[in-house]
Amino acid sequence: MGEGAEPTAQQLFKQWQSGDPRAGQAMAQKFTDWFYAITAVRLGDAAGRPPLERACQTFAQGITGVARSGELVPWAHSLVLNEIESAGGRIEGGDFPNALTGNRAPSLLLRRARKLLTEPQVELLALTFDERVPLAKLEARAEALGGWPHAILDARYALKRALRKSEGVNFAVAPEAPDLDRAPLPLYEACRMASGAEEGSFEQWLLTDLDLCRDVAEFATFAHALRTGIYSEAAEAPAPSSAPKRAAPAPAPRAAPDPDDSPLGPVVDERPPPPRALMGLVVGGVLFVLAIIVAVLQGYLG
Numbered sequence: 001m002g003e004g005a006e007p008t009a010q011q012l013f014k015q016w017q018s019g020d021p022r023a024g025q026a027m028a029q030k031f032t033d034w035f036y037a038i039t040a041v042r043l044g045d046a047a048g049r050p051p052l053e054r055a056c057q058t059f060a061q062g063i064t065g066v067a068r069s070g071e072l073v074p075w076a077h078s079l080v081l082n083e084i085e086s087a088g089g090r091i092e093g094g095d096f097p098n099a100l101t102g103n104r105a106p107s108l109l110l111r112r113a114r115k116l117l118t119e120p121q122v123e124l125l126a127l128t129f130d131e132r133v134p135l136a137k138l139e140a141r142a143e144a145l146g147g148w149p150h151a152i153l154d155a156r157y158a159l160k161r162a163l164r165k166s167e168g169v170n171f172a173v174a175p176e177a178p179d180l181d182r183a184p185l186p187l188y189e190a191c192r193m194a195s196g197a198e199e200g201s202f203e204q205w206l207l208t209d210l211d212l213c214r215d216v217a218e219f220a221t222f223a224h225a226l227r228t229g230i231y232s233e234a235a236e237a238p239a240p241s242s243a244p245k246r247a248a249p250a251p252a253p254r255a256a257p258d259p260d261d262s263p264l265g266p267v268v269d270e271r272p273p274p275p276r277a278l279m280g281l282v283v284g285g286v287l288f289v290l291a292i293i294v295a296v297l298q299g300y301l302g
Contacts, residue, residue: 009207010069030210032056035080037213038203040220041189042090045098051083058083073204081200090191093129093227100169100218106225109167114231116162120145121155122231128152129190129226138192149183156186160219173215182212189216189223 007015007023009030015023035055039048058079066072084090097103114122124145127138142148160174184193184202193199206213 006210010072013066013069013072028060030207031059031076033210033213033217034076034207035059037206037217037220038080039084040217041223042084043087044091044094044096044224045221046096047087047091048084051080051087055080055083073207077200077204091224092191094224095228096221096224098221101221102168104167106221107228107230109163109169110159110222110225110230113159113162113166116166117155117158120151121158124152124155125159125226126229126231128155128186128192129223130229130232131191131227135192149187150180152186153178153180153183156189156219159222163222171218173211173218182215185212185216189219190227 007026009027012023012027012030016027035052036048039052039055042048043051059076062075062079066075095105095107097105101109117125124138124142127133127141138152139148142151145151146154157174157176157178160169160171161176163169164171164174187193188199188202193202206216
């Protein structure tokens with residue numbers, strides 16, 4: 001880990017196993033942020049709250065059963081996916097006011113912010129978030145309007161800046177020059193990834209960058225509103241059909257741990273289980289993690 005770099009979840013896990021309660025607190029915060037982003041984008045704030053709480057509780061109760069840091073992220077990801085499936089799976093969109101929107105309908109804010117976007121930006125967002133539009137058509141338009149898929153990412157951030165400027169939406173992440181590594185982000189939010197496995201891999205990658213988690217979480221309610229077709233009049237949509245929408249991708253299978261020991265990949269922990277002398281610290285640490293999770297949940301959702 002480079003100087004000043006944020007510790008990975010796996011590194012915090014190893015420190016917590018060794019009896020460091022501050023690492024346990026940081027780990028709880030990281031996983032709560034991550035679970036919140038995933039449940040918000042798949043279910044929305046309100047419907048995602050019970051699965052989020054249950055996933056956090058199961059995490060705190062079961063973490064002592066995780067022996068190696070390389071197993072940590074796939075295990076934790078399976079917890080939140082199971083809770084999402086139990087809640088009915090990923091929703092198709094909706095108009096969900098929340099504290100970030102000032103309890104105003106996201107659809108209303110999107111309509112008003114549209115005037116600050118260019119027509120190509122509106123068109124790309126409409127095509128991206130309309131699952132009826134063939135992916136080939138979306139790719140072709142993005143290529144013509146700046147490149148696939150980067151033009152879509154640019155349009156997404158232009159929308160966030162417009163919402164912040166015109167409607168006072170307090171986004172924390174709205175860069176003028178976005179990181180091109182985040183190009184798949186709008187496709188994830190629009191449920192347009194190629195498979196459940198690809199979607200799951202992207203979600204596990206989210207945990208390596210809490211700024212990206214924050215980005216996903218704060219835009220989730222607008223992504224849901226965009227999926228209702230709020231900008232679809234800008235797109236050349238196909239004729240209406242009575243056929244149901246494409247089903248959301250199945251949950252990602254449990255991914256094999258990445259052996260890479262870099263800050264952006266899981267750290268494989270080959271150490272033997274901690275000695276009995278440390279078990280009291282481990283158990284106490286679990287209770288500490290659970291207390292922090294509850295506190296963080298209250299801050300997010302209270």
